[in-house]
Amino acid sequence: MEAATVAGRRLTRATLSAHAAMVWALVSRAGNEIVRVPGAAIPGVLAPTIFFLGLTAVFGNLTDLSGFPTDEYQSFIIAVSLLQGAGFTGAATGVNLARDIEQGWFDRLLVSPAPRSVLLSGLVLSASVRSLVPATLLLTIGFALGVDWPGVGGLLLALLLVMGMGTAAACWGVTLALHFKTQGAAPLMQAGMFVLILTTTAYAPLDRLTGWLQDVAEYNPLTQVVEAIRQGFVGDSLTWSETWPGVVVMIGLVALLGAFALRNMRRTSY
Amino acid sequence: MSLASLRANLRVIGALGARSVRQTFRRPQLMAPILVFPTLLLAIQTGGAGSAVDLPEFPEVNGFLDFMLAGAMIQSTLLAGNSGGIAFAVDIEMGFTDRLFAAPISRFAIVLGRLAGTFVLGIVAAVWFLAIGLIFGATVEGGVGGALLVIVLVGLSAVAFGGLGSAIALRAGKASVVQGLFPLVFVILFLSSAFFPANLMLEPASSVAEYNPLSFIVEGVRDVIVFSLSLEGLAEALGAIALIGAFSVGLTAVALRHRLRTGG
Numbered sequence: 015m016e017a018a019t020v021a022g023r024r025l026t027r028a029t030l031s032a033h034a035a036m037v038w039a040l041v042s043r044a045g046n047e048i049v050r051v052p053g054a055a056i057p058g059v060l061a062p063t064i065f066f067l068g069l070t071a072v073f074g075n076l077t078d079l080s081g082f083p084t085d086e087y088q089s090f091i092i093a094v095s096l097l098q099g100a101g102f103t104g105a106a107t108g109v110n111l112a113r114d115i116e117q118g119w120f121d122r123l124l125v126s127p128a129p130r131s132v133l134l135s136g137l138v139l140s141a142s143v144r145s146l147v148p149a150t151l152l153l154t155i156g157f158a159l160g161v162d163w164p165g166v167g168g169l170l171l172a173l174l175l176v177m178g179m180g181t182a183a184a185c186w187g188v189t190l191a192l193h194f195k196t197q198g199a200a201p202l203m204q205a206g207m208f209v210l211i212l213t214t215t216a217y218a219p220l221d222r223l224t225g226w227l228q229d230v231a232e233y234n235p236l237t238q239v240v241e242a243i244r245q246g247f248v249g250d251s252l253t254w255s256e257t258w259p260g261v262v263v264m265i266g267l268v269a270l271l272g273a274f275a276l277r278n279m280r281r282t283s284y
Numbered sequence: 285m286s287l288a289s290l291r292a293n294l295r296v297i298g299a300l301g302a303r304s305v306r307q308t309f310r311r312p313q314l315m316a317p318i319l320v321f322p323t324l325l326l327a328i329q330t331g332g333a334g335s336a337v338d339l340p341e342f343p344e345v346n347g348f349l350d351f352m353l354a355g356a357m358i359q360s361t362l363l364a365g366n367s368g369g370i371a372f373a374v375d376i377e378m379g380f381t382d383r384l385f386a387a388p389i390s391r392f393a394i395v396l397g398r399l400a401g402t403f404v405l406g407i408v409a410a411v412w413f414l415a416i417g418l419i420f421g422a423t424v425e426g427g428v429g430g431a432l433l434v435i436v437l438v439g440l441s442a443v444a445f446g447g448l449g450s451a452i453a454l455r456a457g458k459a460s461v462v463q464g465l466f467p468l469v470f471v472i473l474f475l476s477s478a479f480f481p482a483n484l485m486l487e488p489a490s491s492v493a494e495y496n497p498l499s500f501i502v503e504g505v506r507d508v509i510v511f512s513l514s515l516e517g518l519a520e521a522l523g524a525i526a527l528i529g530a531f532s533v534g535l536t537a538v539a540l541r542h543r544l545r546t547g548g
Binding site for chain 2: 056060061064065067068069070071072073074075076078079198201205208209212213216217218222223224225226227228230
């Protein structure tokens with residue numbers, strides 16, 4: 015009995031170790047892609063940066079209106095740009111998976127003894143880490159252009175939520191990639207995140223939004239995430255009341271989209 | 285050029301144009317940037333920055349949607365030009381264009397065929413955004429004639445931008461290179477008055493927007509929608525389209541000659 019338990023524990027450890035190695039291999043492969051095919055990563059990094067600079071230049075004077083919590087639009091918009099970067103990066107994971115499916119590479123993973131949950135973990139974890147690449151560039155440019163320093167706590171909270179967004183977007187992309195099995199679904203992967211992120215208080219505070227967007231932003235749960243990230247950049251300090259709703263929403267979003275991705279992953283046969 | 289030869293070339297342009305339009309409607313990755321993304325951005329920016337009309341120096345408009353329509357249309361034509369370039373590059377990669385080059389037809393007819401398709405897509409975009417605008421409460425101050433003028437201006441803009449996409453496709457011969465220019469479209473847009481009055485933008489974007497040819501096209505289209513037909517605005521828009529068009533033709537000619545001489 016004791017030997018069996020010991021053997022069982024050994025087996026569990028060995029399995030866990032194998033799973034961890036598989037996850038690490040998938041994360042490393044995604045990392046290699048950045049180094050070996052930098053062109054593929056450029057749009058995901060460039061697009062949110064261009065939007066950040068462009069929106070600041072175009073709508074910068076909106077802060078002259080009453081209701082804005084800051085005089086600097088770049089400090090207001092940076093939260094949305096960070097989430098956009100993570101959203102694009104996560105969606106790119108879905109596009110890459112669709113490419114792997116088209117080329118037959120993913121079939122080889124499916125016939126491996128690794129559980130589907132481990133394959134999914136490797137994919138989304140890589141997106142989570144990769145989402146720090148556009149975030150780093152955006153923050154560097156942002157601080158150079160006068161974005162207010164959010165404090166160490168504010169920065170860590172922002173990065174944590176950005177990684178969460180990258181994970182959620184990757185789950186969304188993986189779900190669609192496994193459903194459509196073609197890179198042609200890429201616009202849907204990107205548009206889904208685009209709409210989710212921008213139908214929040216992205217451009218202006220809730221009271222300054224107009225028409226349908228005000229109603230949608232009020233009920234869009236991601237508004238809480240935007241506000242949680244934004245508080246550090248536009249306010250004096252972090253508050254628990256503005257932090258916890260964003261964290262809860264992000265956990266819920268990852269759980270929900272992760273469940274969809276895992277369901278599709280388990281239904282996929284080679 | 286004889287009449288028969290002209291007729292043959294026009295048939296080629298018509299056939300390739302129709303193929304180009306069908307190709308775009310069949311591939312979501314080509315269609316999405318032309319209609320879906322600009323429509324989403326129009327909806328979100330109108331709701332998100334709509335209170336900008338309260339800024340003291342903002343021009344008198346019926347609504348922010350009226351102001352934004354021209355920008356959405358021109359954004360769509362820029363992306364149509366880019367999508368056309370991507371599709372053209374795919375044809376080059378697949379060897380389809382080489383087969384056309386070997387056929388006894390004018391080489392420029394091959395490019396014009398692609399541009400004819402882009403012109404149709406530009407018109408589709410103009411009609412789409414006018415319809416959306418009218419459904420959601422915008423008005424075209426220029427009336428029916430003004431709306432027709434908007435459609436023609438947007439269609440011609442699509443041809444001018446499509447020429448740039450074709451030139452790059454011919455020179456690079458790779459869809460990924462043309463696709464990589466996608467973010468550049470937004471740089472050009474943000475540095476124009478497509479989304480906001482140039483005088484209310486921050487520097488240096490404001491100064492760049494004053495002289496960006498794209499601003500003249502947007503303002504020409506916007507004048508017809510927001511104010512009324514202005515001959516000065518129309519002349520400036522047509523001048524800017526002609527300038528970009530001439531530049532496109534020059535670039536295309538050079539790229540075409542290079543491809544025919546070197547084969548790549």
